[in-house]
Amino acid sequence: MEWLINLIGPGHTELASTLVLYSFVIAAGIFLGKLKIGGISLGVTFVLFVGIIMGHFGYVVNPEVLKFVREFGLILFIFAIGIQVGPGFFSSFKKGGVLLNCLAVLIIVLNVAIVLAIFFIDRGTDISALVGVMSGAVTNTPGLAAAQQTAGTTEAINIMAMGYAAAYPLGVIGIILSMLILKAVYRINIDDEIHKIEEEIEGSQQKPLVLSFEVTNKLIDGKTLYQLHQILECDFVVSRLMGADGKVIIPTSKTELHVGDKIIAVLGPNDEMKFQGVIGHEIQMDWEEVQSTVLSRRIVVTQNKYNGVALGALRLHTAYSLNCTRVNRAGVDLIASPSLRLQVGDRLTVVGDPNDIERLATRLGNSMKRLNQPNLITIFIGIMFGIIVGSINVGFGMKLGLAGGPLVVAILISRFGYKFKLVTYTSSSASLLMRELGICLFLASVGISSGKGFAETVFNATGMWWVIWGFIITLVPLIVVSFIARGVYKINYLTIMGLISGGCTDPPALAYANNSTGSDAPAVAYSTVYPLTMFLRVVSAQALILCFF
Known part of the structure; x- marks a missing residue:
């Protein structure tokens, strides 16, 4: 003993x-x-x-x-x-x-x-x-x-x-x-x-809004999304556009808007009225029920080499025909502006063809297992x-x-x-x-x-x-x-x-x-x-x- x-x-x-x-x-x-x-x-x-x-x-x-x-x-x-x-x-x-x-x-x-x-x-x-x-x-x-x-x-x-x-x-x-x-x-x-x-939170909530609009303003007929950004002077992302023919596309900065087009946009809550005043009235639309090959998925950034890289540097439009609508960081949704710097652990909501989404996911990592490894x-x-x-x-x-x-x-x-x-x-x-x-x-x-x-x-x-x-x-x-x-x-x-x-x-x-x-x-x-x-x-x-x- x-x-x-x-x-x-x-x-x-x-x-x-x-x-x-x-x-x-x-x-x-x-x-x-x-x-x-x-x-x-x-x-x-x-x-x-x-x-x-x-x-x-x-x-x-x-x-x-x-x-x-x-x-x-x-x-x-x-x-x-x-x-x-x-x-x-x-x-x-x-x-x-x-x-x-x-x-x-x-x-x-x-x-x-x-x-x-x-x-x-x-x-x-x-x-x-x-x-x-x-x-x-x-x-x-x-x-x-x-x-x-x-x-x-x-x-x-x-x-x-x-x-x-x-x-x-x-x-x-x-x-x-x-x-x-x-x-x-x-x-x-x-x-x-x-x-x-609760009333204060509802009045000051800065979470990005996801809304659908129909283009009714004839003054912007034929304008590109790039020109629309110059007119509105605010951050927003148009993730999908359905033309008069009923076809859904992933718009780019060069995509033209026409009266009758229906779009889904991600924008700040303070910009909603400005957006309606320029684009047209808000509509209720379930985009998931629309017959198209366009899907929305979340991709997690787990590749270290993209830590600190600007979102615009990924060239999602030209290289993948994809749109990133928002970025979730530590539980907070951020508008996906091109200047936003990515960090490992960010979750990107992207819209586009499933094959293009899969290619981007492979590039960014999208591996929850890697996030569990301490740095x-x-x-x-x-x-x-x-x-x-x-x-x-x-x-x-x-x-x-x-x-x-x-x-x-x-x-x-x-x-x-x-x-x-x-x-x-x-x-x-x-x-x-x-x-x-x-x-x-x-x-x-x-x-x-x-x-x-x-x-x-x-x-x-x-x-x-x-x-x-x-x-x-x-x-x-x-x-x-x-x-x-x-x-x-x-x-x-x-x-x-x-x-x-x-x-x-x-x-x-x-x-x-x-x-x-x-x-x-x-x-x-x-x-x-x-x-x-x-x-x-x-x-x-x-x-x-x-x-x-």
Whole structure:
């Protein structure tokens, strides 16, 4: 039995016992994290608490091994986050998301201001503890990781983890409590808010329309589709045309329109009235029942060489006699304009002869199996350059570090990687696996290393103040910003719920918002502010350590 004691007993640092310890901490943490209390679960963060418990009872890991696992897990997690939020990072600054992002930034500013106020009022408080408390109060693990990596010392890393663990539980509760306070003060009716936001979505939906028209305007009789584009000055695609003889053809830019022709067009919702005014009235027509050899199919781009290639460069009209009507990217339909740059994973809706469609499908790949293969070259190139960028001194002795560097590079690669022929498509399951594996390794390492002395540090007057400060850091900024959002800007309550959850990058709060409303409106607001918020949470935590540590 001695071999078993050496394997699972405390105080052993052999490779086998280390692997068993990590496996137990992660498995137990994930299992316990799924348990719900009041409809709320802590998720993967429970791995940290299990690690603390094991560290408290004397389980240890070789310091060099622990540091490697902790930093490697951090890099995997941060890089996966960057790849996930990158495509929406720049678009989140567009008109619809500017106000929400400004309010999310205000939350972060107030969080930092309260931390600084506590630091200057109570001069005996270590900034490392306060940064850990702040990260736990806003449930932001990447911020904790970035601060720990910036500080570097074992003592600072451990005290940050203790502050994080002390503040985290009430952080989750405080986020949800702020939603309930706002609802009670303004006497908000959820059903009314859902109805209002549904009306807003219907009024502003930008999904391309697929409509049929009959040409009745004699002024455009004999005009080509190219000339029609010049007249209308908007993006549209005419996928099929049926002439007076009843024959269906695939039109090109040189195809002439004649009175009596029937067409099916894909256009933006704001261009419908303009289109009717120039072409003619809309008609109801089932093109699938029309006897013709013209079919509509979807083709998936899986050949790496077409990553970043403009749609017009495929020469669909001349080479294949096909029309591409729209491109679906990550669940969003885009109008197939010639200048649109393709990305691996795009789904093209094409119309034409089945044989021509098959030839194009062979050229573009159209293999779902290939999409399931992870693009490891892009991942490790990104990690390599992320570490290099993170090691550069950006001024005032500040470095982005192993957290900020990979995050910045991942965001840039996911948005502009196609220009360097880097395939950034990653299946949702592969991305989730990399993210969850990374955060589990990181949290387990932090928990095990900070477990020794945790009880003595937290379960006393100091720990009590950490909990109180954490709750203040959580609740006060959210109350202020949510009241501004509702009282001043009249933002929908469901959107505010997503803003609050995204401002704290807190999935449990988002799950509560989704479950309590039955709407995906909170998730839309969450995804709008999440990219910028995540980036600023990491940077602000590092900045506090660099300025006051």
